[in-house]
Amino acid sequence: MKRHLVWFRTDLRLTHNPALQRALATGDEVVAIHIDCPGQWQQHGLGSRQLAFIQQNLQALAQALQAIDIHLHRLECASFNDIPELMLDFCQQQQIDALFANRETGINELRRDRAVRDAIEAKFSMFEADCIVSPGNLVTGNGEMYKVFTPFRNAWIKYFKEHGYKLLPAPDSDHPPTSGDDGNVDKDSPWPAGEYAAQQRLQQFCREHLLDYKELRDFPALPATSSLSPYLAAGVLSTAQCLQAIEQQLGYLPLSPGEQGFAWFNELIWREFYRHLMVAYPRLSMHQPFKLETRLIKWSQDKSQFQAWCDGQTGYPIIDAAMRCLNQTGWMHNRLRMIVASFLVKDLQIDWRWGEDYFMAQLIDADFASNNGGWQWAASTGADAAPYFRIFNPTVQGERYDKQGEFIRAWVPELASVPDADIHSPQQWLAEQELGHSYPAPIVVHKEAREKTLRMFQSTKNPEVA
Numbered sequence: 001m002k003r004h005l006v007w008f009r010t011d012l013r014l015t016h017n018p019a020l021q022r023a024l025a026t027g028d029e030v031v032a033i034h035i036d037c038p039g040q041w042q043q044h045g046l047g048s049r050q051l052a053f054i055q056q057n058l059q060a061l062a063q064a065l066q067a068i069d070i071h072l073h074r075l076e077c078a079s080f081n082d083i084p085e086l087m088l089d090f091c092q093q094q095q096i097d098a099l100f101a102n103r104e105t106g107i108n109e110l111r112r113d114r115a116v117r118d119a120i121e122a123k124f125s126m127f128e129a130d131c132i133v134s135p136g137n138l139v140t141g142n143g144e145m146y147k148v149f150t151p152f153r154n155a156w157i158k159y160f161k162e163h164g165y166k167l168l169p170a171p172d173s174d175h176p177p178t179s180g181d182d183g184n185v186d187k188d189s190p191w192p193a194g195e196y197a198a199q200q201r202l203q204q205f206c207r208e209h210l211l212d213y214k215e216l217r218d219f220p221a222l223p224a225t226s227s228l229s230p231y232l233a234a235g236v237l238s239t240a241q242c243l244q245a246i247e248q249q250l251g252y253l254p255l256s257p258g259e260q261g262f263a264w265f266n267e268l269i270w271r272e273f274y275r276h277l278m279v280a281y282p283r284l285s286m287h288q289p290f291k292l293e294t295r296l297i298k299w300s301q302d303k304s305q306f307q308a309w310c311d312g313q314t315g316y317p318i319i320d321a322a323m324r325c326l327n328q329t330g331w332m333h334n335r336l337r338m339i340v341a342s343f344l345v346k347d348l349q350i351d352w353r354w355g356e357d358y359f360m361a362q363l364i365d366a367d368f369a370s371n372n373g374g375w376q377w378a379a380s381t382g383a384d385a386a387p388y389f390r391i392f393n394p395t396v397q398g399e400r401y402d403k404q405g406e407f408i409r410a411w412v413p414e415l416a417s418v419p420d421a422d423i424h425s426p427q428q429w430l431a432e433q434e435l436g437h438s439y440p441a442p443i444v445v446h447k448e449a450r451e452k453t454l455r456m457f458q459s460t461k462n463p464e465v466a
């Protein structure tokens with residue numbers, strides 16, 4: 001009997017795992033491996049919260065694999081450069097005939113996989129499990145990747161209608177998964193580990209919020225988005241499972257913008273857009289902007305303003321609440337990510353890459369493609385980004401999306417007693433109560449900052465304006 005190896009990376013699940021399924025379909029013996037790479041992860045800027053989450057999910061995965069009689073070998077090396085040799089040794093020792101893995105899209109990951117393919121004697125087969133439509137399959141008439149989301153989405157939907165998708169169930173085990181199978185993990189965590197917990201949350205979201213997502217998704221005080229991102233980023237859950245859950249809930253898949261339930265589906269396509277861009281434009285993985293002319297911008301290097309932003313001490317309540325929520329939980333609502341990113345880049349004129357790195361280190365759902373895409377969108381340096389003159393007014397954003405200040409009060413305790421009418425510009429009320437010292441004055445005047453940013457971007461088009 002032959003012996004095959006399944007290499008788990010950002011696909012820490014049994015359900016919809018084509019590499020695992022194909023290895024098992026051979027009918028031969030299957031073993032599994034995961035390789036921790038602390039030095040590489042540090043170089044990628046991943047933070048301790050996400051790394052802990054990955055470790056918890058690896059425990060859960062090991063237990064789930066055990067239930068189908070597959071042992072998960074846990075190995076460690078410093079960087080991706082060490083993996084080819086490590087894999088060669090492992091395959092020789094274990095007498096592996098074939099290696100199976102699901103593709104990752106990062107540039108270092110793609111290079112690593114090519115090096116492993118060259119190094120090992122066993123056949124290496126790769127599968128798509130991360131995206132519904134594999135990067136590279138959607139190109140314009142000129143053979144280029146789409147640079148604008150809507151035509152990309154149209155092409156994505158057309159491709160999807162032609163090819164469909166097939167959800168691969170988890171391999172049979174003697175007992176179906178329950179929460180007890182997810183290892184000795186912290187069940188009180190906002191993101192309990194394991195695919196059972198992820199699937200429960202997916203189903204609950206679809207039952208309770210899929211249909212009101214479009215109306216409620218922008219209000220951070222409401223639990224109206226799925227908060228599935230940590231699971232999707234670590235591959236504990238796949239987008240194919242999300243599509244199946246939508247279909248089960250609605251009885252159909254909403255494939256046009258007018259259909260109910262489309263808004264959430266649309267976000268999953270955004271996720272794929274950023275992955276396709278990253279594969280098509282390697283410079284995005286090398287700290288380069290998509291719009292090359294924005295390299296001319298001279299960003300501010302003001303460390304104390306950057307620190308005030310990181311610490312949630314800017315004097316703008318919605319910014320400070322959002323950043324403190326991030327610092328304490330590792331997660332931030334999408335509307336808030338857009339607002340704080342806009343503030344860093346367009347009110348403080350600080351390099352979007354500083355913000356990108358800070359998010360990577362803090363987020364429990366850090367995902368290189370989505371994070372880079374989100375930052376380049378907000379900074380107006382990306383493909384299909386916000387136009388440079390679209391500059392959020394942080395006070396107005398707060399008034400619009402957290403009208404009564406419910407979210408602000410939850411995260412900025414100094415503002416707990418400020419009345420609704422003053423919550424978005426509390427300084428005067430605090431001064432009248434002789435509480436002025438408890439909360440900072442705004443670190444910049446938005447109107448002036450806006451003008452400065454407009455001049456900064458215009459200078460890239462007409463260098464004399466600078």
Ligand SMILES: Cc1cc2nc3c(=O)[nH]c(=O)nc-3n(C[C@H](O)[C@H](O)[C@H](O)COP(=O)(O)OP(=O)(O)OC[C@H]3O[C@@H](n4cnc5c(N)ncnc54)[C@H](O)[C@@H]3O)c2cc1C
Pocket residue numbers: 217225226227228229230232233267268270271274332333334335337338341359363365366367368370371372373374375378
């Ligand atoms: C500056 C900035 C940085 C971001 N960094 C990350 C990141 O590191 N990791 C990450 O997963 N998302 C990131 N996003 C996208 C988005 O904010 C999060 O995916 C979303 O807030 C996660 O919450 P949710 O699971 O409740 O999302 P839902 O609204 O329930 O959406 C479902 C899923 O769709 C995907 N998704 C939703 N919105 C987007 C989007 N705009 N772009 C790409 N995928 C999306 C996510 O996988 C999400 O879990 C970033 C956005 C911005 C503006």
